[in-house]
Amino acid sequence: MEYIKNPMKIEEKSFEMIQDIIDEIRPGYEFKNNVEEKIIKRSIHTTADFEYLDILKISDKAVESIIDALKNNATVYTDTNMALSGINKKRLEALGCKYKCLVADEETAKLAKEKSITRSMAAVEIAAKEPGRKLFVFGNAPTALYKAMEMKNSNELELDAIVGVPVGFVGAAESKDELEKTEIPYIISKGRKGGSNLAAAIINAILYTM
Amino acid sequence: MEYIKNPMKIEEKSFEMIQDIIDEIRPGYEFKNNVEEKIIKRSIHTTADFEYLDILKISDKAVESIIDALKNNATVYTDTNMALSGINKKRLEALGCKYKCLVADEETAKLAKEKSITRSMAAVEIAAKEPGRKLFVFGNAPTALYKAMEMKNSNELELDAIVGVPVGFVGAAESKDELEKTEIPYIISKGRKGGSNLAAAIINAILYTM
Numbered sequence: 411m412e413y414i415k416n417p418m419k420i421e422e423k424s425f426e427m428i429q430d431i432i433d434e435i436r437p438g439y440e441f442k443n444n445v446e447e448k449i450i451k452r453s454i455h456t457t458a459d460f461e462y463l464d465i466l467k468i469s470d471k472a473v474e475s476i477i478d479a480l481k482n483n484a485t486v487y488t489d490t491n492m493a494l495s496g497i498n499k500k501r502l503e504a505l506g507c508k509y510k511c512l513v514a515d516e517e518t519a520k521l522a523k524e525k526s527i528t529r530s531m532a533a534v535e536i537a538a539k540e541p542g543r544k545l546f547v548f549g550n551a552p553t554a555l556y557k558a559m560e561m562k563n564s565n566e567l568e569l570d571a572i573v574g575v576p577v578g579f580v581g582a583a584e585s586k587d588e589l590e591k592t593e594i595p596y597i598i599s600k601g602r603k604g605g606s607n608l609a610a611a612i613i614n615a616i617l618y619t620m
Numbered sequence: 621m622e623y624i625k626n627p628m629k630i631e632e633k634s635f636e637m638i639q640d641i642i643d644e645i646r647p648g649y650e651f652k653n654n655v656e657e658k659i660i661k662r663s664i665h666t667t668a669d670f671e672y673l674d675i676l677k678i679s680d681k682a683v684e685s686i687i688d689a690l691k692n693n694a695t696v697y698t699d700t701n702m703a704l705s706g707i708n709k710k711r712l713e714a715l716g717c718k719y720k721c722l723v724a725d726e727e728t729a730k731l732a733k734e735k736s737i738t739r740s741m742a743a744v745e746i747a748a749k750e751p752g753r754k755l756f757v758f759g760n761a762p763t764a765l766y767k768a769m770e771m772k773n774s775n776e777l778e779l780d781a782i783v784g785v786p787v788g789f790v791g792a793a794e795s796k797d798e799l800e801k802t803e804i805p806y807i808i809s810k811g812r813k814g815g816s817n818l819a820a821a822i823i824n825a826i827l828y829t830m
Contacts, residue, residue: 413794413795415736416738417738424788424789427789457813458789490706491705492702492706492816492820495702495704495705496700528627531625553623553624577666578665579637579638580630580634580637581630584623603667603668605815605817606706607817
C-alpha cells in the first residue's frame with residue numbers, strides 16, 4: 411500500500427486540499443483576514459467539516475485579545491481533558507503560559523456536589539479565584555460557558571476571551587447565542603456543532619500565527 | 621439565564637433530542653441492532669453531526685470482537701492522547717483492561733526517526749511486540765491504520781479489532797476503504813470525517829453496553 415508518510419508533507423498537502431475544496435464548493439468565498447483564514451482552515455482540518463466556513467464566528471477583538479493574553483502569561487482553562495490534550499502545550503510553555511483542566515480535580519467534584527452544580531461550573535468558580543490573566547476554552551460544557559458569563563457579568567471573574575464551542579443538544583447552541591450578546595471577546599461555532607477537538611484546533615491555529 | 625444543570629438529565633435529554641431529529645430528518649431510518657444504535661447515537665452526541673447515520677460502518681464481527689477483547693483484559697492502543705483522554709478509563713480498569721497511547725513516548729520518537737516513518741506508525745510497531753490482546757483505536761493517523769493492516773497481513777501483529785476513524789484529507793478516506801477490504805473486524809467512518817473525539821465515543825458506547 412502506497413501512502414504519504416512524512417508528517418510535514420501530510421499537513422501541507424491537507425491545507426492545499428482544503429483550499430481546493432473551498433474553491434470548488436464555495437467559489438468566491440472570502441476570509442476576512444489572514445488569522446481568521448488560519449482558524450477556519452484548521453477547524454476544517456480537524457473535523458473535515460466545511461460547515462465551519464459558515465458557523466465559526468469570531469468577534470472583532472477576539473484574536474487580538476487572545477494573542478495579548480497569551481503574550482502576558484495567561485492561563486488557558488479548558489472544560490475537558492480532551493481539549494487540553496489537543497492544545498500545543500510546548501507553544502504555551504514557550505510563551506510562559508499555563509494550562510489546566512480543573513474538571514476532574516477533587517476540589518471541583520466536592521464543590522459541584524455541595525452546590526448541586528456541574529463539575530464544569532464548579533471548575534469555573536475555582537478558576538475565578540486564581541490570579542493572572544485567563545482564557546477559557548470550552549468545547550463541551552454549555553454550563554461552563556453560562557457560568558463564566560454569569561460570573562463575568564457580576565464582576566466575580568476577570569477574563570480575556572472565551573473560545574466557546576460546546577457541542578451538543580441541550581444548551582450548546584443557546585449558550586453560544588448568549589455569548590454573542592456579551593462584550594466578552596469570543597470565538598464560537600453557531601448551532602449544535604463544536605467539540606473539544608475544535609476548541610483545541612482554534613487555540614492552536616492562533617498559537618501558530620505567533 | 622435558565623439552563624439545565626444536572627449532568628444525567630442533560631445526557632438523557634440529548635439522546636431523546638437525537639432520536640427526535642432522526643425521526644424528523646430521516647423518517648423510517650432503522651438501526652440494524654441495539655448496539656449499533658448506541659454507537660451511532662453516541663457518535664452523533666459527540667459531534668452533533670447526523671451524517672454519522674450514513675457514514676459509520678460496523679463490520680459483522682466488530683462489536684462481538686471488541687466486547688470479547690474487552691472481557692479478556694485487552695489493551696486499548698490509541699493514536700492520540702486526545703482519543704485516550706476521551707475514553708472512559710474507569711470502565712476499562714474495572715474490566716481489567718489497559719490503555720495507552722505510545723505516540724509521544726521517547727522510544728517511539730526514536731524508532732520513527734531511525735526508520736523515517738511517522739510516530740503513529742512507530743507506535744504500532746512497538747505495540748505489536750507487547751503481549752496480550754489488542755484493540756486499536758485510531759482517530760487521527762491514516763499511517764497508523766495502514767501500518768496495522770500491513771503488519772497484520774504479514775503476521776507481525778495480532779489484534780482483535782480496529783476502530784478506524786481517522787479524520788482528514790490525505791489518506792484518511794483511503795485508509796478506511798482499505799480496512800473495509802480486510803478480514804479485520806472494524807468500525808469505520810467512510811470518507812474524510814472522523815476524529816479522536818469520535819474514536820473515544822465509539823469505544824465508550826460499547827463499554828456502556830457491557
